[in-house]
Amino acid sequence: MRFPIFRSPDGTEAGSGTDLQSRPTEPPADVTRPIKVSARDVNVYYGDKQALFDVSLDVPDKTVTALIGPSxxxxxxxxxxxxxMNDTxxxxxxxxxxxxxxxDLNHRSVDPVLLRQRVGMVFQRPNPFPKSIYENVAYGLRIHGLAESKAEQDAIVEQSLRRAGLWDEVADRLHNPGTGLSGGQQQRLVIARAIAIxxxxxxxxxxxxxxxxxxxARIEELIDELREQYCIIIVTHSMAQAARVSQRTAFFHLGRLVETGDTEEIFTNPRDPRTLDYITGRFG
Structure with a gap:
């Protein structure tokens, strides 16, 4: 299901935004899947401090792209x-x-709420709502009006928990608190909540x-399963994890994108000496 993310000044939805300023780009030669997310010359400031410098990156669809680099x-x-999220x-x-x-996601006509229906997020620490397992997954469906009936809502909740590899573990206790699950189960619950919409x-x-x-290991298996249906971008400090779960890797250093490419190439034959120094543990 695809949601429009633009609203015109009078509040009506504005479809695909073909009249808006955007700069679609051709994918790099080594990217075979369609480009889902394309960034060009992105700079970010937190007050007077610049955190990102002219970052340009293409992210293919139905692929796991790992972002690596020191803290x-x-x-x-x-x-x-x-x-x-930086808007907040x-x-x-x-x-x-x-x-x-x-x-263009930064265009003034973009509705951030509608954008976040299309772009879900899973954080570092599991953050289930202080609600039941069922309500954690059904919450987004309800506030966005995505289920026309209770039966449809029940079916989506079950499907989402199954896709997150959690259904068999919680099917008989859906009305128990989500916060009562183990850490790994809570993270899978959060993923189920994200994919439900x-x-x-x-x-x-x-x-x-x-x-x-x-x-x-269970979350990594889940990521590998989900990449067949979603564009996934993961930040990780673990070089081993990036090598295991991703097909594309982008190396950041001091707010700049140093290089990007196929994960195997980045880890075996990086073009930039800074990338080699990082993945071999010489700094970071």
Missing amino acids: GCGKSTFLRCINR IPGAQVSGTINLDGQ SPEVILMDEPCSALDPIAT
Whole structure:
């Protein structure tokens, strides 16, 4: 399901935005899938401090793209640009162009609420609502009016929990608190909540950093399954995780995108010596 993300000044939805300023770009030669997210010359400021410098990056659809780099290099800042989470930070300013299917997400006519229906996000620490397991997944359906009946809502909740690999573990306790689940189960519940509203892009900001190795392995398996249907962008500090789950990798350093390419190429034959130094542990 695809949701329009633009509203005209009078509040009506404005379809695909073909009359809006955008700069669609040709995908790089080594990208075979259609480009879902395209960033050009993105700069981000938090007050007087510049966090990103002229970042340009194409993200293919139905692919896992890993953003790697040392702490404070701009990975999470860039991730938050894609669903405009930076809008909620006082003093934050974003310039440049980020297109989703050719639509400029920073255009004044973009409705951030509708945008976030298309671009879901999973955070570092599991953050289930203080509600039942069922209500955690049904919440987005209800506020966006995406289910026409209780039966349809029940079916979507079940489907979402199944796709998140959680249904068999919680089917007999859907009305128990979501906060009573284990850490790994809570993170899968959050993923089920994100996919229930049929997003096209899923952003993951270090989704396994607070989990044990067994839970991490389950989340990584889930990411590999979900990439067949979604464009996934994951921030991770784990080089091993980036190598396991992603097909594309982008290396950030000091607020700049140093290089991007196929994950195997980045890890075996990086073009920039800074990338080699980072992945071999010489800094970071």
